[in-house]
Amino acid sequence: MKQQKALDLSFFEQSTIEVAKRLIGMHLVHELDGVTLVGRITETEAYLGVLDRACHSYGRRRTKRTAILYEEAGRCYTYTMHTHCLLNVVCEQKGQPEAVLIRAMEPISGIEEMERLRGKPHTSREFANGPGKLTKAMGITMADYGHLLTEPPLYFAKGDNTDASIVATKRIGIKGAGSCSHHPWRFIDGNSRAVSAYRP
């Protein structure tokens, strides 16, 4: 495995939709207990802040949980959904509370350790084809809340997206968000099977 070079802050200061699209094919890296875990991102969703009814910062809602969304781009926004931890990266300028949810990946390296973290055998397709599965495989927890995702131990790195075919769809699991439910702000690699079940 060649050296992983972290994406820098300017990457995350682009528009949130642009970040969501460009993260497809990029690598997510976690250096954990001396092992480097790497996955290739296959699915993301953009959450566009104060006007997006599906976004936790809709209407400038600001709580202890959402506070990090108001900080600078590149920060880690983790939150718990039922029994699971979900990973987001903050985008845009400080004070503009937008983020990209990392929803799925293909395991690249550190696979034995990821299998131990995930528990039970899984096919490569279902290994991390969901946001809760992904954080479990990568060992990401609420302890990572606020971490700057351009620095070890948890960061993004340039990957291979030459085979990626970016497909936009509606976001998954959004309810009660009116017209915001229909925006095509979910992005998948149409050539990967390691994505959530729904396809257009």
Add this chain to the structure above:
DNA sequence: CATCGGATGGACT
């Protein structure tokens, strides 16, 4: 304090 609900996943019918 009690209650509710959700950007989920896994087991099961």
Add this chain to the structure above:
DNA sequence: GTCCATCCGATGG
């Protein structure tokens, strides 16, 4: 398709 584990923030009394 259904059920539910088990969490935190939000809301109301």
